Amino acid sequence: xxEENIKKNGIEDKLTxxxxxxxxxxxxxxxxxxxxxxxxxxxxYICPAKVYSYDExxxxxxxxxxxxxxxxxxxxxxxxxxxxxxxPKAGCGVIYKQS
Amino acid sequence: xxxxxxxxFDVIVVGAGPCGAAAAxxxxxxxxxVLLIERSSYVGAKNMIGGAVFLTAxxxxxxxxxxxxxxxxxxxxxxxxxxxxxxxxxxxxxxxxEFKSASIFRSKFDSxxxxxxxxxGVYFAPSTLVKNLIIREDRVCGVKTExxxxxxxxxxxxxxxxxxxxxxxxxxxxxxxxxxxxxVKETLKLPKExxxxxxxIKKGSKNGAAVNFLGGLSLKDAxxxxxFMYTYSDCISFGLxxxxxxxxxxxxxxxxxxxxxxxxxxxxxxIEGGELLEYSAHLIPEGGYxxxxxxxxxxxMVAGDAAGFVNGVHFEGTNFAIxxxxxxxxxxxxxxxxxxxxxxxxxxxxxxxxxxxILKDLKSYRNVMENLYFRANSLMNYYPKKASSFFKIFTxxxxxxxxxxxxxxxxxxxxxxxxxxLLCDIKAFLSxxxxxxx
Numbered sequence: 001x002x003e004e005n006i007k008k009n010g011i012e013d014k015l016t017x018x019x020x021x022x023x024x025x026x027x028x029x030x031x032x033x034x035x036x037x038x039x040x041x042x043x044x045y046i047c048p049a050k051v052y053s054y055d056e057x058x059x060x061x062x063x064x065x066x067x068x069x070x071x072x073x074x075x076x077x078x079x080x081x082x083x084x085x086x087x088p089k090a091g092c093g094v095i096y097k098q099s
Numbered sequence: 100x101x102x103x104x105x106x107x108f109d110v111i112v113v114g115a116g117p118c119g120a121a122a123a124x125x126x127x128x129x130x131x132x133v134l135l136i137e138r139s140s141y142v143g144a145k146n147m148i149g150g151a152v153f154l155t156a157x158x159x160x161x162x163x164x165x166x167x168x169x170x171x172x173x174x175x176x177x178x179x180x181x182x183x184x185x186x187x188x189x190x191x192x193x194x195x196x197e198f199k200s201a202s203i204f205r206s207k208f209d210s211x212x213x214x215x216x217x218x219x220g221v222y223f224a225p226s227t228l229v230k231n232l233i234i235r236e237d238r239v240c241g242v243k244t245e246x247x248x249x250x251x252x253x254x255x256x257x258x259x260x261x262x263x264x265x266x267x268x269x270x271x272x273x274x275x276x277x278x279x280x281x282x283v284k285e286t287l288k289l290p291k292e293x294x295x296x297x298x299x300i301k302k303g304s305k306n307g308a309a310v311n312f313l314g315g316l317s318l319k320d321a322x323x324x325x326x327f328m329y330t331y332s333d334c335i336s337f338g339l340x341x342x343x344x345x346x347x348x349x350x351x352x353x354x355x356x357x358x359x360x361x362x363x364x365x366x367x368x369x370i371e372g373g374e375l376l377e378y379s380a381h382l383i384p385e386g387g388y389x390x391x392x393x394x395x396x397x398x399x400m401v402a403g404d405a406a407g408f409v410n411g412v413h414f415e416g417t418n419f420a421i422x423x424x425x426x427x428x429x430x431x432x433x434x435x436x437x438x439x440x441x442x443x444x445x446x447x448x449x450x451x452x453x454x455x456x457i458l459k460d461l462k463s464y465r466n467v468m469e470n471l472y473f474r475a476n477s478l479m480n481y482y483p484k485k486a487s488s489f490f491k492i493f494t495x496x497x498x499x500x501x502x503x504x505x506x507x508x509x510x511x512x513x514x515x516x517x518x519x520x521l522l523c524d525i526k527a528f529l530s531x532x533x534x535x536x537x
Binding site for chain 2: 010011013014015017018021040042045046047048049050069070071072073075076077079081085086087089090091093094095096097098099
């Protein structure tokens with residue numbers, strides 16, 4: 001399946017069912033140098049919340065950390081270990097109620 | 100010890116899931132001064148479960164009042180469904196009088212556990228993130244939160260699958276994507292009566308059902324994935340666990356795969372009309388015995404998901420978490436008694452685990468997941484298809500002599516792939532079975 005075939009809308013709709021207490025600062029810090037040269041960017045398609053998207057024009061990896069489900073998959077899957085992954089500040093981040 | 104004055108607690112437990120709560124309760128019951136720390140402001144808010152906890156471990160912790168736990172339904176009907184493109188072959192077992200596992204919401208279940216811990220005298224600190232461990236003379240002697248330093252004789256790490264603390268102090272290596280399962284799940288609201296009818300559950304009872312789906316993703320090269328469904332009182336959970344390396348290498352998204360599974364003609368009627376209440380995702384550590392971390396160091400132990408205690412074949416996780424938490428606490432209590440918190444003393448924890456079903460099972464299942472993983476395409480595609488064509492003959496009454504049909508089936512069973520594939524499957528199967536039984 002190519003990246004175009006991934007239905008982003010599906011996930012966006014799903015995310016509206018989740019409660020968050022957003023941190024003012026990102027807890028996900030990808031290494032821009034590595035990410036801009038990365039040929040795979042698996043973070044842009046494996047993430048269950050579609051947190052990462054790559055902007056070809058600016059050559060930047062956008063990180064919508066507010067949507068992060070704190071699963072940790074991006075950090076582990078990244079072949080260059082380029083994602084600085086932390087927990088959000090205490091009390092912040094995802095709040096599952098029915099999971 | 101010299102720093103006795105500075106110590107505030109006997110035991111600090113990081114992470115208030117089933118493992119952390121079990122550890123805290125066990126230590127507090129024996130009179131230890133225990134602090135249980137949770138990074139979330141609501142207990143269970145960071146946690147997700149496929150659906151069910153095993154009750155034997157819970158009963159061990161609460162022999163008298165386990166029934167007051169917020170249980171949704173007793174999961175006593177299990178179905179394994181092999182899906183091919185548009186059909187299924189199923190095996191089902193039903194034990195309507197047995198109460199071995201129960202569907203739960205983590206927010207409610209974990210909160211109940213923490214309330215129990217508080218009743219036992221455990222100090223509870225929610226909304227507290229441990230940034231690091233305090234290490235003095237190579238010994239862990241407390242935790243550094245965002246705000247302060249708190250000291251303890253023993254620290255138990257029950258901080259879940261991504262345990263940054265266990266990694267930071269060198270108890271575990273970085274995770275390998277091959278060993279991780281990324282699970283996505285949807286909680287879908289359905290009327291109670293509809294659930295009972297669809298899953299053939301006795302009306303008005305607290306019985307419930309679980310269904311697992313293998314295959315059905317309609318992909319030529321299938322990732323190693325397993326669908327799951329659990330019934331709750333008036334909703335169902337429906338999710339899919341997919342090997343993380345497969346997702347990365349095959350360019351797949353787990354939520355999209357779940358959507359694909361939803362469209363399968365056998366799955367669709369089960370979830371029809373379900374209103375999405377909540378979407379969630381979580382990692383499951385399935386590296387097993389070969390990827391176990393170092394379990395203790397001076398002043399610290401690691402337990403539950405943080406230690407990778409999961410048996411992916413039998414979906415055991417919460418029971419390993421609870422029992423390993425109990426063992427860690429018992430070992431901490433012994434260390435407190437003899438006032439020696441060294442790794443040598445805390446090795447008692449490792450010894451307890453080795454003599455228990457936890458490490459015995461992880462050891463005997465050490466190669467099972469790997470064998471299944473290597474034969475993923477057989478499992479996910481080939482055999483579900485073959486099972487389907489076998490039963491098409493068996494139930495078809497196709498006005499063709501059965502001998503001809505069965506011979507044809509066997510011919511294609513062997514000829515549809517290279518013989519090498521079949522031999523690899525047999526080898527993997529035997530290796531898995533003998534690994535467990537020998």
